[in-house]
Amino acid sequence: MGIEENIPQPGQFPYTRGIHKQMYRDRLWTMRQFSGFSTPEETNSRYRYLLAQGQTGLSVAFDLPTLMGYDADHEYSLGEVGKCGAPVSSLEDMETLFDGIPLADVTVSMTINSPAAVIWAMYLVVAEKQGADLTKISGTLQNDILKEYIAQKEYIFPPRPSMRLVTDTIEYGVKCTPRFNPVSISGYHIREAGSTALQELAFTLRDGLEYVDWAIERGLNVDDFAPRLSFFFNAHSDFFEEIAKYRAARKLWATLMRDRYGAKDERSWKLRFHAQTAGASLTWQQPYNNVVRTALQAMAAVLGGTQSLHTNSLDEAYALPNEHAVTLALRTQQVLAYESGIAAVPDPFGGSYHVEKLTSDLETGAREYIRVIDDMGGMIAAIENGYPQAEISRASYEFQLKIERGEQVIVGVNKFQSPDEKPIDTLRIDQRASDQQCEKLRRLKATRNNEDVVRTLDTLKRAAGTKDNLMPPLLDAVRSYATLGEICDVFRDVFGTWEERPSI
């Protein structure tokens, strides 16, 4: 096949082969390990450790109460504080989290969605207090609410007010934090929920189009915000299919941005993404096999041209990783980057019949899904119909049945089992984390200026009922040390809450 004529070079539209001409020859990917656990203090020391080990960016995991907009002392937080990430109930916790870490220099990614605007406001106030120039700081807010309704299900408010909050952050970013990525449009969780590679690709890109539609509707110029939209994909086990998925994603996004929206700035066309190896592929049985799985998945992400990467730790089927496991995961990336030679050539599979065919099939399939969702009236209508949710449920059940029948081999689980396995050491989060966080909240509420809190929350509530951008009143509320739970309660009052219809 005529490779030279048919496939533009890396760095050329539509960027199938990569968004830069030289790719990693010029600059390696960012090694960004997602972490957070127990308390802001403990998490802060893990961050300092990771930076000392050569990690080049931070990525914050928040605990479930924070993700759901509840303070550590709420009744729903029982048993959950610090378990899956760091608890952040107020600006005070955010100050502790980044104590001694200069936000002017380190880029930080934050995995937070429904209450993302609130957490971002806390982050910006900490940066401001450190003396950082907000127009220069960089980082990424996940802030992708659509994939929550579709897959991960950590939503609080109904889709439309949630989209308004996302659009507020995009608009605020254009004006005040031009180097910050306000949304990381995520296929990762869609895949973890059991989707196919094609569904991950298609639903993620269609989510991206929905954010673009809302921002344009707000009156923003596409080329003012699109360059700051970033993506987050899974790096799963089917090696060639994953490489093709990233290539198809870049090609589709570039084409859609140019042709559907008339974007003229080439930065609007370039799909930049973070990748994380597949958590759901990690096995409880024979956990050391997970190191090998992760290395192969990471390799696919690099060969697919990722801009940053998280490698999972071998013990993550059990718990949050211990320090030894997380170091080995980072070393895996360093071996790939510095020893394997795979970073020397951009898109080495470009022109391979197999990979080009897979890329083209994924592109065609994704276009078809996008058309179906367009016909439904967009992603919000599709979510309300339960369409992407049902597609993923079906795919995940079919995958599980293949494992049951032995058609899909999982080494150590349904084939090559070992009868006697030694247990591994895992990290345990004890109840003290919760007690400490509740005590801090009690002290904070006793010492802060509660009149300020009432006033800023009242202003926020009034603004929430208008069409005004909510970032300025949110920043004021956060500065007064209003808590995450108090702020989200204001939004719960004004916006209502969302529950999906249970279906199997």
Add this chain to the structure above:
Amino acid sequence: MTSAPIRVLVAKPGLDGHDRGAKIIARALRDAGMEVIYTGLRQTPEMIVNAALQEDVQVIGLSILSGAHGAIVPRVMELLREKEMTGVQVIVGGIIPDEDALELKRQGVAAVFQPGASLETIVTCVRQAAGLATGATPDSQ
């Protein structure tokens, strides 16, 4: 002879929204001929036990991945005792360390399934548990 189908409540307690496992189990039990009631997300122990009573199930399956099992499961067991529903069997699935699994069984949980358990094993276990169950209401014994 045909007997009434086994009735199972599949519940997702706590704040976690990762429902892939719960939905797969619910489908597998339904495909095995059982009547499955899926609660949906973010159910408190009170809501779960009330649903079990109203739906008159023999078995409750709890899916917990977040590490909150140590707080949630004892509360469910306590409520079942309070409501004299100890005839209902409880099965827990999720990320449950070995020592925690032993502790849950001491508290009366019939079985605990960790990652990698096959659907066939789980279906068989639910059938056995339903055979031991005497039902949700005290007078159904």
